Amino acid sequence: MDVETPVARTDGRVEGLLKRALTLIGTPYRWGGSSPDAGFDCSGLVGYVFRTALGIELPRVSRDMAKNGERVERAALTAGDLVFFGRGGNRIDHVGIYLGEGRFVHAPRSGKDVMVSELDSGYWATRFKSARRVAGV
Numbered sequence: 001m002d003v004e005t006p007v008a009r010t011d012g013r014v015e016g017l018l019k020r021a022l023t024l025i026g027t028p029y030r031w032g033g034s035s036p037d038a039g040f041d042c043s044g045l046v047g048y049v050f051r052t053a054l055g056i057e058l059p060r061v062s063r064d065m066a067k068n069g070e071r072v073e074r075a076a077l078t079a080g081d082l083v084f085f086g087r088g089g090n091r092i093d094h095v096g097i098y099l100g101e102g103r104f105v106h107a108p109r110s111g112k113d114v115m116v117s118e119l120d121s122g123y124w125a126t127r128f129k130s131a132r133r134v135a136g137v
Helices: 013-023 044-054 124-125
Strands: 082-086 094-100 103-106 115-118 128-135
Touching: 013 044, 013 094, 013 103, 044 094, 044 103, 124 128
Parallel strands: none
Antiparallel strands: 082 094, 082 128, 094 103, 103 115
């Protein structure tokens, strides 16, 4: 899949982050997984990418990741921001990395591999909860 890398925010750090994430497309989903060999769940993927690309440690689960960094409005999303989703209320149960142009990379669920999805697709658009910009990116 050809995904263009948007312009970086800080010294190419975002570019490196996105390139690292995109190399993991096709890695199998595995609940609790946090490495390419074991597979990834959503927060395991995000944590692995930030740790290996930038040396930034994030909390292990999506609901805790959603408490870190600066809140970003959906209209102000830029590449490298974290996007959070949930099925009801304010509960967060999914996270991905925003790529730009309405797309994000994530580990969706059992039976699906790491992939790029559209933020405005029906499924994800109705479950979008918030976004955060991680310090140091």
